[in-house]
Amino acid sequence: MSESIVVLGAGIAGLCTALALAPTAGRITLLERDAGPPDGVEETFDQWSRLGASQLRHSHAFIARLRKLIATEHPALLAALETAGARELTFAEGLPPAIKARYVAAPGDEEMSILVSRRSTLEWIIRLYVEASPNVTIRSSVFVKGLISARDARGALVASGLALQDGEVVLGDLVIDAGGRNSPMIDWLAEAGAKTTSQEEGCSILYYTRFYNLRPGRNEPPRGDIPATGDLGYLKFGMFPADNNTFSFTLAVPEIEEVLRAAVVRPDVFDAICKVLPGVAPWMDPDRAAPAGKVHAMGALKSRWQDMAPGGVPAILNLYCVGDSLVRTNPLYGRGCSFAAIEAHALRDVLATHVDPADRARAYGVRVRDDLHAFYADMVEQDRGAAKRALAGLRPSHKPSWRARLLRGFLEDGVAIALRQDTAMLRAAMRAFHMLDPPRAWLRKPAYLAKILSVWAKGRHANAALYTPNIGPNRPAMFALLGLDAGADFARMQAAAQSL
Ligand SMILES: Cc1cc2nc3c(=O)[nH]c(=O)nc-3n(C[C@H](O)[C@H](O)[C@H](O)COP(=O)(O)OP(=O)(O)OC[C@H]3O[C@@H](n4cnc5c(N)ncnc54)[C@H](O)[C@@H]3O)c2cc1C
Incomplete structure (x- = not known):
């Protein structure tokens, strides 16, 4: 495969696409609306204007799945990130006190390290690394304003490039949309008559x-x-x-x-x-x-899953979405960059094994769904539950159903407490959290379930030492401390809760 590639966006997904494809592709051109970074980690944090990626100055961490991908596929990049100051937090460092004292490392624990750093440092170093590839060019301060596409003889829409604001057209054999959560691509596709579907939820x-x-x-x-x-x-x-x-x-x-x-x-x-x-x-x-x-x-944080081949029919050929433009996740889970990198590397594999553009589009969709959808669905389910519980709790007359009480007891007095004392179970749960194993599969293991039930049955008194000490004030106390009016908001929120 030596096709030329034109990429909308040089955020994490654009950079990961270049990282994954540089060894096998022809020329790769990333088109980025924002100016390039200044030189140096402090300068990058203090001065880099990133209107197109305003999360640059929010906390970021690369969970273990992404750290492992970088360590395995791009060890020199991991070394460069660490030289620049990014740090690995190991599984052992994050252990709760009851487990830490008697912890013995097991094979696989070394996979569960997180990479922590300011996002500005991570992005700058990945960018420098990618730019060092002789076939990669990042063009900064160029605003992409349209997709170049046409129908082929069989009526399929085929992408062939991107149009810039100043009228220039940048052609490529393949077009990648790595334009992030506000990518205009889906609107352009709709205008061109392409049919995509999406599932979206507010966070x-x-x-x-x-x-x-x-x-x-x-x-x-x-x-x-x-x-x-x-x-x-x-x-x-x-x-x-x-x-x-x-x-x-x-x-x-x-x-x-x-x-x-x-x-x-x-x-x-x-x-x-x-x-x-x-x-x-x-x-x-x-x-x-x-x-x-x-x-x-x-704000305006959303989860969104974009299906580019609804019913197995690709909306467009030779165009692939990578990163937030394909799947957006709640930042609380710290998985967005992992999703982007996994997608980019899945695309690399698909392009290497398929030649026909329709086969490629379908295979990419299947790879992404097989690998990532379970994590997405689990996250959305957890978010829905959390939002519902937060609102329901505000209703003065609210009495949780026995089912809700049972579930809460199971989670707070069973699962959470068992995880604070059982290293093997914590390992299994953390592997799922880090996307190294499927979500929740560990919870269905009979041995862990039995352990959770026995811990839960002992009761709060017997397990008292395993509960987390007070982590902070309740809502009225916090509002009083801050001199905020808790009542004004509360009435409105209760009204919202009544509508549940
Ligand atoms: C508050 C917050 C915290 C987060 N924390 C984490 C975390 O801890 N760990 C984690 O893994 N993920 C985290 N994420 C998610 C992560 O930031 C995203 O998933 C990731 O940046 C996606 O990469 P992307 O390239 O798709 O989008 P972005 O990184 O946003 O990049 C999109 C790029 O496209 C460019 N662009 C857009 N439109 C155009 C155009 N028309 N012309 C030219 N260029 C254009 C933009 O300028 C931008 O550079 C967080 C997200 C948020 C919002």
């Missing part, structure tokens, strides 16, 4: 991130018993260690929490929240760390 949360620099000579605090990541119902929070003495916090606020949403973007409120979360507070010590810039906010 019901907003994301707020602030980065911090460790002060010279200061270290990260030791990991204590109280986690720096957790879910308070009205607020989810996460700490992300990053490269070169930086780290970030992300707060995820339900969309219905309008008062909190409006407040969190203020740096003083963001920091005040972090300081009252016991697992987070040590990171916020002003002698230890200082904020690096403002609070970055992001």
